Amino acid sequence: MSNIVSRILNNCTNYVQLDLPQACALCGARAIGTALCPGCLADLPWLPPAHCPQCARPTPDGSLCGSCLRHPPAFSRSLACFLYAPPIDGLIQQFKYGKNLHLARFFATHFAPQVANRTVDLILPMPLHPKRIKERGFNQAIEIARPLARGLGVPLMIDVAHRLRDTPAQAGLPHDARLKNIKGAFVCDARVKGKRVALLDDVMTTGASLNELARAALAAGAVEVEAWVVARTL
Numbered sequence: 001m002s003n004i005v006s007r008i009l010n011n012c013t014n015y016v017q018l019d020l021p022q023a024c025a026l027c028g029a030r031a032i033g034t035a036l037c038p039g040c041l042a043d044l045p046w047l048p049p050a051h052c053p054q055c056a057r058p059t060p061d062g063s064l065c066g067s068c069l070r071h072p073p074a075f076s077r078s079l080a081c082f083l084y085a086p087p088i089d090g091l092i093q094q095f096k097y098g099k100n101l102h103l104a105r106f107f108a109t110h111f112a113p114q115v116a117n118r119t120v121d122l123i124l125p126m127p128l129h130p131k132r133i134k135e136r137g138f139n140q141a142i143e144i145a146r147p148l149a150r151g152l153g154v155p156l157m158i159d160v161a162h163r164l165r166d167t168p169a170q171a172g173l174p175h176d177a178r179l180k181n182i183k184g185a186f187v188c189d190a191r192v193k194g195k196r197v198a199l200l201d202d203v204m205t206t207g208a209s210l211n212e213l214a215r216a217a218l219a220a221g222a223v224e225v226e227a228w229v230v231a232r233t234l
């Protein structure tokens with residue numbers, strides 16, 4: 001486990017080497033080379049051990065949640081590091097919109113131990129529509145996937161799937177409307193054929209996008225698909 005973390009720390013991408021944090025992203029305390037000071041790190045909302053194995057939503061006894069029982073998603077299991085709650089929600093916003101890109105390495109470092117024992121053949125980051133990439137300048141899922149894939153020694157495939165449509169926000173829509181909204185939004189090529197695939201995204205909210213991407217990967221011949229997310233909403 002520590003080997004994985006040290007590989008992530010040692011194999012940082014150029015922007016990380018050029019832009020090492022000097023202060024804790026939450027409280028501003030001096031924290032050279034790490035995103036958070038030890039005090040803020042200890043207070044993070046880590047995902048509780050009792051959660052639905054398929055979608056990572058916390059459940060009282062770790063059993064399947066009602067939503068997965070009613071509408072089983074196309075991915076067979078989900079792994080998450082944090083709850084999408086303060087201050088993780090703020091850190092993800094900083095990362096996505098404030099371009100605090102060194103947080104990618106922070107998320108990858110803390111997520112790696114959660115997925116270190118998984119056997120997958122490739123990591124497939126959630127594709128963004130080209131319009132969103134143009135607006136944001138980067139795909140947040142790729143930025144997290146890069147150090148994570150290096151640390152785990154798992155191939156990263158950033159161009160194996162594409163988003164065909166720019167879909168409106170899923171949150172707040174009823175289940176059937178979410179499925180309709182996202183249906184056919186992704187296409188995946190045959191390089192996933194026969195492979196065990198880990199989809200990677202920053203946050204799972206309704207899970208509808210990850211479900212549709214999993215469907216596309218399975219349709220292209222993937223044998224199994226897991227969803228890996230940094231943070232899970234409640």
Ligand SMILES: [Zn+2]
Nearest residue numbers: 024027037040
């Ligand atoms: Zn701090």
Ligand SMILES: [Zn+2]
Nearest residue numbers: 052055065068
């Ligand atoms: Zn579930």
